[in-house]
Amino acid sequence: MGEPRTDQQTQELRELSTQLARLVIDRAAPDELLTFDEVAEEYYEDPQTTLMLNKKDEAVGFGLELALLTPFALAMAEFVVDLIGDLLRDVAKDVASPAISGALKRMLRVGTDQASPPDGVELTKEQRAQIFAAAREQATRLGLDEDKAVLLGSAIIGVLGK
Numbered sequence: 001m002g003e004p005r006t007d008q009q010t011q012e013l014r015e016l017s018t019q020l021a022r023l024v025i026d027r028a029a030p031d032e033l034l035t036f037d038e039v040a041e042e043y044y045e046d047p048q049t050t051l052m053l054n055k056k057d058e059a060v061g062f063g064l065e066l067a068l069l070t071p072f073a074l075a076m077a078e079f080v081v082d083l084i085g086d087l088l089r090d091v092a093k094d095v096a097s098p099a100i101s102g103a104l105k106r107m108l109r110v111g112t113d114q115a116s117p118p119d120g121v122e123l124t125k126e127q128r129a130q131i132f133a134a135a136r137e138q139a140t141r142l143g144l145d146e147d148k149a150v151l152l153g154s155a156i157i158g159v160l161g162k
Helices: 007-028 030-045 047-053 070-107 125-141 146-160
Strands: none
Touching (some): 007 030, 007 070, 007 146, 030 047, 030 070, 070 125, 070 146, 125 146
16 A cells, blocks of 8 residues: 555556445435536545545535535545455465465475465455445544444445455
C-alpha cells in the first residue's frame, strides 16, 4: 500500500475501485446510481474537496437535504481494493513458495512431491472480518457517522460474496 504506483496501476486501481463502489452504492443507496458517474468524476478530480462537501448534509433547494454516500464509497473502495491486493499478494507468496521450491529442486535435480496450487482464492472468514473492520474504520476516518460506516462496510462485504 505504501509503494509508488505506475500510471497503469493507478488506472487499474481507479477502475476496480469504481466498479466496487458502484456495486456498494447499488446495495447501500441505489438512488445514487443516477448521479454515480458524475460524482465519481468529481471525486477523482479532487477527492478531498468532494469528501469535505459531502461530510455534512447540504441543503439543495426546497429544503431537500443531500448527503451523498458515493464519494465515501469511492474512497473506501480504493482503500479496500488496496487491502485485498495486499492480502492476495500474501496468499500468492504462500502459494508460489512450494512452486518456487519445486523449481529449485528440479534445477538441483532433487525429487519433488509438490501439490498443484488451488484453482481459486477465496477470502477466509477472518480476512472478511478484517476487511469489514478496516473499511468501517476508514469510513469513520473519512467523517461518516457509525451507521453509515457500518452500512458501507457491510455493503462491501456483501459485494465480495462468501
